[in-house]
Amino acid sequence: MNPTKKSAAADDKPKDEAAEISEAELLKQKKEEAKEKKAAEKEEKKAAKAERKSAPQKTAKEKKAQKRNPLKIHSKAWRAASEKIDKEKLYPLEEAVKLVKETSTVKFDAGVEIHTRLGIDPKKSDQIVRASVSLPNGTGKQLRVVAFVAEDKAAAAKKAGAIEAGEESLIDKIGKGWLDFDVAVATPEMMKKLGKIAKTLGQKGLMPNPKAGTVTEDFENAIAEIQKGKVEFRADSYGILHNLVGKVSFDDTKLVENIETYLKAVLDVKPKTVKANYFQSISLASSMGPGVKVDANDLIKNL
Numbered sequence: 120m121n122p123t124k125k126s127a128a129a130d131d132k133p134k135d136e137a138a139e140i141s142e143a144e145l146l147k148q149k150k151e152e153a154k155e156k157k158a159a160e161k162e163e164k165k166a167a168k169a170e171r172k173s174a175p176q177k178t179a180k181e182k183k184a185q186k187r188n189p190l191k192i193h194s195k196a197w198r199a200a201s202e203k204i205d206k207e208k209l210y211p212l213e214e215a216v217k218l219v220k221e222t223s224t225v226k227f228d229a230g231v232e233i234h235t236r237l238g239i240d241p242k243k244s245d246q247i248v249r250a251s252v253s254l255p256n257g258t259g260k261q262l263r264v265v266a267f268v269a270e271d272k273a274a275a276a277k278k279a280g281a282i283e284a285g286e287e288s289l290i291d292k293i294g295k296g297w298l299d300f301d302v303a304v305a306t307p308e309m310m311k312k313l314g315k316i317a318k319t320l321g322q323k324g325l326m327p328n329p330k331a332g333t334v335t336e337d338f339e340n341a342i343a344e345i346q347k348g349k350v351e352f353r354a355d356s357y358g359i360l361h362n363l364v365g366k367v368s369f370d371d372t373k374l375v376e377n378i379e380t381y382l383k384a385v386l387d388v389k390p391k392t393v394k395a396n397y398f399q400s401i402s403l404a405s406s407m408g409p410g411v412k413v414d415a416n417d418l419i420k421n422l
Contacts (some may be wrong), residue, residue, distance in 0.1 A: 216403065228259070229366065229405040230363045230367075232364070237354055249331065251351045251352070252380060252381055258365060263299065265282060266304045267304070290312065293320070304341050358399075365377050379421075398419055401418065
C-alpha cells in the first residue's frame with residue numbers, strides 16, 4: 120500500500136469523527152432548548168392560572184348579565200328605542216300601550232305581545248292555568264285552522280274557515296309531517312282517533328283541548344270565533360303566559376280593550392289554591408321590540 124494514501128486516510132478519520140461529535144452535540148443542544156422552552160411555557164400557564172384564581176370572581180348573576188346583555192345582541196335601532204323606556208318604572212296601561220307603539224323598530228305591522236307572570240306552581244295539577252278568550256277587536260293575525268271531524272262534516276268545517284278538515288286523511292297527512300296550521304279543532308268523538316299523532320300535536324301545542332274550547336260539537340262556531348280573534352292562553356313551565364293581543368296599527372283604545380278583556384279572562388280562571396299575588400308582573404312589547412313594564416296592581420283593581 121502506498122504510504123501517502125495510508126496517511127491521507129488516517130488524516131480523514133479524525134475529521135469524520137469530529138463531524139459526528141459536532142452533530143451529536145448540536146442535536147443534544149436542540150433537545151435541551153426544546154425542553155427548556157416547554158418548561159417555560161408550563162410555568163407561564165401555571166402563573167396565568169394562579170392569576171385568574173386570585174382575581175375577583177364574578178357572581179353567577181353577573182356572568183348571566185354579561186352573557187345576555189341586550190346591548191350586545193340587539194340592533195342600534197332597538198337600543199335607541201330602549202332608551203325611551205324607564206326600566207324601573209311600572210307604567211299605567213294606556214301609557215304602556217303608547218310606548219310599545221312608539222318603540223316598534225320593524226318596518227312591518229308588528230304584533231303587540233303581552234307577557235304575564237303568574238303566582239302559580241305549574242308543577243301542581245290544581246294550579247294549571249289554561250283557557251281561551253275572544254278579544255273584542257281580534258289579534259290582527261289570520262290564523263290557520265284545521266278541523267278533525269267526520270268526513271261528512273268536512274265540507275261544513277271548510278266553509279266555516281278551516282284550511283283542512285276530515286278524519287283519517289287529515290290524521291295521515293299530519294302523521295307524515297305536515298304541520299302548516301296554527302290551531303286544531305275537534306269534535307269529542309274524534310279525540311280517541313288522534314292517539315297516533317297525539318305526541319306530534321302535543322309537542323307543538325296544537326292538541327285540541329276542552330279548556331281551550333277547541334273540543335266541541337259546535338266546531339263551526341269554534342272555527343269562526345278563532346278567526347275573529349279567539350286566543351288560547353296557557354302558562355308555561357315558569358308560570359308565564361305569552362300571547363298576541365293586537366297590532367301596533369290598532370288604535371290605542373282597541374289595544375287597551377283587548378288587553379283588559381284578556382286579563383279579565385285570566386283572572387276568571389285563577390286557581391283556588393293560589394294564595395300569593397296572582398299577577399306577579401305584566402309587560403308589553405312589540406314584535407322584536409323592547410319590553411314595557413305595566414303597573415299590574417293598578418290595572419287589576421279596575422278590571
